[in-house]
Amino acid sequence: MLSYRHAYHAGNHADILKHSILALTALSYGQKDKPFTYIDTHAGGGLYDLDSAEALKTGEADKGIRSMLRGSPVLNGIESYMDICKSMEEGRNQYPGSPELVRRLSRDDDQLILMELHNTEIENLKRRMGGDSRVHIHHRDGFAGIRALTPPTPRRGFALIDPSYETDDDWSRAARTLIDVKKRWPAGSLLLWYPLLSRRIGEISLLKDSLTVSDIPGILCAExxxxxxxxxxxxxxxxxxxxxxxxxxxxxxxxxxxxxxxxLAGMLGGEEASWSLEWLNAPV
Incomplete structure (x- = not known):
């Protein structure tokens, strides 16, 4: 039984890293006139209420996106992402999940394929985003779904694989899916988010090792x-x-x-924070 609900964690530091990079990717694809396809394997509810009981229980948004919105100046490079967050937070106390963020950065001929397995979240997703003709929503397992639905039309595009990691096999499935989908969809850029947890140091190392030995060129790792x-x-x-x-x-x-x-490290973590950026496999 799936139990993870992202409403408790929306707008936290992990979302800010993930969505900053996702926005940079969407903006890059939008620079050319050709349309793109975006695939989201674990789309959740699409967007989140920062004043919900779940969000208020953890207070993670206050330490994350709300703290950044009240700081100044806006960090160079993430202005578009922050503009979207500001408009949603000031308007309805909401935060954009990955699907809503990409939707707001997409154009009339771009396509979004969203998958979600959780019975409650899929209904939230349909209610919030189902009225957009560019958005195609699937109630299914995202790992299997992205294999079945790639390569998409248009073939030009990118995907976010973003499981909850609430089950042990999410780690191995994430690595296998990334490798398999890249073979099926050579033209696609693939993004995988993962948590950093002290109890998961072994799984993190295996994830990196699996991708490194895959010999797929151009694998960039940001932490x-x-x-x-x-x-x-x-x-x-x-x-x-x-x-x-x-x-x-x-x-x-x-x-x-x-x-x-x-x-991001300085704003979210202070003096104790650090960051890394390296190619696991160099680009061709």
Whole structure:
């Protein structure tokens, strides 16, 4: 039974890293006149109420996106993402999930394919985004769905694989899916989000090793650490940060991400925070 609900965590530091990079990717694809397809394997509810009981229970948005919105100046490189967040927070106390963020950055002829398995979240997703003719919603397992639905039409595009990692096999399924889908969809850029947890150091290493030995060129790994991973940490359940894998990212994405990581680390984690950006497999 799926239990993860992103409403508790919307707008936290992990969302900010993920969505900053996702927005950079969408903007890059939007620079050309040709349409793109966006695929989201774990779309959730599409957007989130920051004044909901779930969000208020954790207060993660207050330490994350709301803190950044009240800071100044806006970090160079993420202006479009922050503009969307500001308009939604000021208007209806909402935060854009990945589907809503890309929808607001897409054009009339772009296509969005959204998948969600959770019975409650799929109904939220349909209610919030089902009226847009560009949006195609599927109630199904995202790992299997992206394999079945690639290559899409248009073939030019990108995908976000963003599981909850609430089951142990999410880690191995994420790596296998990334590798399999890249073979099925050579033209696509693939993004994978993953949590940094002290109790999951082994799984994080295996994820990176699996992608490195795949020999797929152009795998970029970006991480934001609010505090160091520590194998001996007694409470290894807390999220110490998060990472993004980008397979065949758009041109100059390395430079774009390198330009925002130091600022995100400073704004979200302070002196204890750190970041890293490296090619696991160099681009061709």
């Amino acid at each position: 934001l650490h609010l505090r160091p991973l520590n194998e001996s940490e007694e409470d290894g359940w807390g999220l110490t940060g998060s990472g993004m894998m980008l397979v065949d990212p758009p041109w100059k994405m390395y430079e774009s991400i390198a330009g925002i990581l130091p600022g």
